[in-house]
Amino acid sequence: MRISGLATGMDTEQIIKDMMKAHRLPLEKITQKKQYLEWQMDDYRSVNRNITDLKYKVTDTMGRQQTFMQKTVNISNPGAVGIKATNATGEFSGSIKVDKLATQASLQSGALEENMSPAQVDSKKLSELGVSLTADEKVTITAPNGKVTEITVTAEDTLGSFLQKINKAPNSSITAFYDAHTGKIAMTAKDSGEGNITISSGNVANSLKLSGTEAKSTAGNNAEFVFNGLTTQRSSNTFTINGFEVNLKQVTNEPVTFSSAPDTDKIVESVVKFVDDYNKMIEELNEKIREPRYRNFQPLSDEQKKDMKEKEIELWEEKAKSGTLRNDPTIASLLTNLRQLMNEPIQTSSGKVSLKDLGIEPIKDFKENGKLSINEDDLRKAITENPNQVYELFAKSATDTDKGGIAIQFRKTMDNVNAVISEKAGTSGSVSDNFAMGRSMKSMNQQIDRFENRLKMLEDRYWRQFTAMEQAIQRANAQSANMMNMFGQ
Template sequence: MVRVSGLASGMDIDELVKSMMQAARVPMDKLTQKKTYSEWQRDDYRSMNTALLELDTLIRDGIGKQASFIKKTVTVSNPNALSIKNVNSTSDFSGTIIVKNLATAATMQSNGETAISDPTAKLLAADSTEEIIKIQSINKDGVLGKEIEVKITADDTLDSIIQKINSTTDVTAFYDKNTQRMSFTAKYSGNVKDKENNVEIKLSSTGSFVSTTLKMDADNVTAKDASRGTTGEDAKVVYNGLEINRNSNTFTLNGAEFTLKDAKPSETITFSSKADVDAILDTVTKFVEKYNELIEKIKGKTSETKYRSFAPLTAEQRKGLSEDEIKLWEEKAKSGTLKNDSTLKSLLTTMRSSLYTSVSKLNGVNSLSKLGITTTSNYLDGGKLTIDEDKLRAAISEDPNAIYDLFMKEDSKKDGSETGEMGLARRLRANLKASMATITEQAGKAGSLNNNFTIGKSLNSLETRISAFEAKLTKLETRYYNQFTAMEKAIQRANSQSASLMQYFS
C-alpha cells in the first residue's frame, strides 16, 4: 500500500499516526511487561530449585553416606613395610602383623636372541599365512584363566602384537631392542591355586612363531627350570597370630585394606585406628554451611521489596535510557518476584521443624544440640545453625556412627510415614523434594515445554494475546493511514479546484 505524506496538508502524517498509536499500544505494552515479569519469576523459581537441589545433593553425598562417618586415621608402627586404610569397618580396629613374604608375579624370558631385529617391521612375508598366538595366565581369582588368542596378520609388527597382547590378555609383554629378547610377566601376582605344575603363564602358537621367532618356552615353569623365568609367589603374613596367604600384596581383612610394601619376617608390626575427626567434622560443617546459605537465599527472596511502580521496560522506553539507567531500573523491576511465596515460606518452617525435632527411638545422640549444633541467637537469621566445634569434635571422637544414625535413621515402617523416627537428613531431603516438585509444577525446569507448568501456560496465553493484539494494531495503523490518505487526496482535489477557479476568474 502506498502511503501519502502530508504534501497537501503540510502535516507530519507519520508523527501523527505514531502519536495516535502510542495510546493504542498501552494495553499491548502491559501484556508485554506482564510476559517479561512472568519470565523473571519463572527464572527465579528455577534458580531457587537449583539451590534446593544443591543442598539435597550435598546431603546425599555427605552426611547421607555412612562412608562419610567411618573415615579413620590408621597408625602403623612401620609404614615403610605396611600401609592400611579403612574401607567399610564401622568400628575401630587394632592388631599385629608380620610380613613374611611379598606376593610376586610369574615371569619368563626368551632363551636367546629373537629372530626380530626391527620391532617396527612386518612380521609375516606377503605370501605367509596368518598365525595365532595362544596365551593362558593366572587371573585375579588366582587360577589359570581361559586361553586367549592373538592373531598375527600381514600388517602386524612386533610392536603392534605386543600392544594386542598387553591390551587383551592377563600378561604384559616387553621387547628389549638392545638384547633382542622378549619377556612376559603375569599381570596378577601369586601362586596358581589349581597347582597344575605351578604354571602361571602358558604360551603356544599355531606355527613356530612363539618357539622359533620369539624363542619362548611353553610355560614359566619350564623357563624357571632353565633359569630364565620365575613362578608366582603368594604373600604370606601372620595376622594377629594367624598365618594367612594372599595372592596379592593388597587385600582386605575385616573391612580394612592392607598393602604390603616390604617383607619383614623378624618384625612384628602394630597398627590401630581411630575416627578421622577432621574429615568427619568437615563433612558436617559443609552441610551446616550449605543449609545456612539456603536459609539466607529463601529468606532474602521471600522478603524482597516489591517496587510496583517499576514495571519492566518496553522497547520504546529502553531507547531513551543509558545502559546504567536500564540496569538500575531493572534491579528494582525484578525485585520481589518471590515475595511471600507460600511454598518457600512453608519450606523454611518445615526444615526448621525437621531439624529441631529430636529423633525418637534413638538413645544418646538424638538431636542436633547433642552435637553442639544450635540455632543462632539472632532471630533475624531465620533459623541459621551454628556449631560448637569442641562439642562436635568430642561427639565424633566418641561415636561417629551415632551421628550417622541421627542423620539417616530409617523409620520402623521404612516408608517415611513415621517421621518422628526418621533421621534428620532423611526428613530434610523429603522436605526439599516436596518443595522442588511444587516449584517444578509452577515454573518447570530447563527444557520443559510451556504447556507442562503453570507459568508456562500463562506465558502461552500471553503470547497468543500479544499476537492477536499486534494484528489488531496493524489494522488500526493501516486505518489511520487510509484516513489521512483520503484527507490528503480530498485536500489535493480542493486545492486543484481552487486553482482552476482562480485561473478562470483571473
C-alpha cells in the same frame, strides 16, 4: 497509497503516531507483565537449581554411612604395613607379622637377536626369527591366577605386532616386551600370586624360545603373614579385611601393631560443611522472599530504552527485577519446614538425639532467620563417643513408621519443593503447556498478537481517513482554483 499533508500541510505521520501511543498503552502493560513473569520464572528456576544442587550434595555426604565411619589407623611400623579404612563400620586393631611378600611370575625366552632397534622390532617379521607358519596359529598364555590371554599369530606378524597382541588382548593378564640388550622376550604376570606363567607349546612358542630348555620361568609367590595369631596367605600384597585395606610392604621380624579410631577431623569437616551450605541457602532464600518490590519501576519498552543511557537502564532494571519472589508461599513454607526439621529429635538405636546434642543449635538472633551455629568441642565429643549415633541422626534410612535421619528427610523436603516449583515455573527445555507460568506466557503472547493486529488495523484506518481528508481537500482546492480562473476570465 499514503498522502501525508500535501493539501493540509499537516504532519499526518506524527499525528497518527501520537494517536497510536494512547492506543498502545494496554499493549505495553501486557508486554511489561510478560517481561516481569519471565524474570520471575528465571528466579524460580534459579532457586530450584540451587535447591537441587544442595540436595544432592547433602545426599552424597551426610546421607552416606561412609561419611561418619571414616577411620584413622595408628601403625607401629607404617614403612612395613599400610592400613586404611575403605568401608569399615567397626574398629580394627591387632598385629601383623609379614613372612613373605607376594611376587609376580615371569617368563623369559632364550636369546633371539640382540640390539634390534624399535624400528626393526616393528618391521622384522616372525619368519625372519625362525617362525615358520603355514596357517594362522593360536597362542594361549595362562597366568598364575588362571586368567588366560589368547591371541592369533599370522604370517604377516612382526615381533612388535606379536607383543602388541599380547599386551592389548581383551582382559590380558600378561605384559610382554623385547629387551634389546639381551635379545630376549620378557613376560610378567600383571597380578602377583603363586604359580608360573605357562604358554601353549607350538611352532610360535618353540621358535621364539618361549618354551623348552632355553626358556626361563620364575614362579610367583603368595604373601604369607600372621594376622592376630592366624597364619594365612593372600595372592596380593594388598587385600581387605573387615572394611580395612591392608598393604604389605616389607618382610618383618617382629609383629606390626595397629589400631583404628574415628577420624574425628574428617567427620567434623563434613558436618561443618553441611551447616555452612545450609546457612548459605537459608540466607539466600530469606533474601529472596524479603526483597522489596518497586512497583513504580516497570520493565522498560524498547522505545523507552532509546532515550536512556546504558547505566540508567541497568539501574532501572535492577529495581524492576527486585521482589519477584517476595513473600512466596512455597519458599516460606520450605524455610518453616527446615527450621522444624533441624530442631526435631531423631530416634536412633541408642535413644532420641537432636542436633542440639551435637552442639548445633539455631542462632538466637531472630535476624538470622533460623541459621545454625556449631560448638565444635561438643561436636567432636559426640563423634568420638558414638560415631554411629551421629551417623543415624543424619543418615538413618526411612521406614513406613520412621521418617529417617536429617539428610533423608532433607532430601524428601527438597524433592517436594522441586516438584512444586517445577509445576509452577518449569525447567530448562520445558514445553510451555506443561507448567503454569508457561501457559500464562503463552496466553499473553496470544493477547499481544491479537492486540498488535488490532492496532495495525486501527493505524491503517487512521491513514485511510487522513488520506481521504487530504484527497477531499485537494479536490476542493482544485475546484476553487478552477472557479477563480473562470471568474478571472
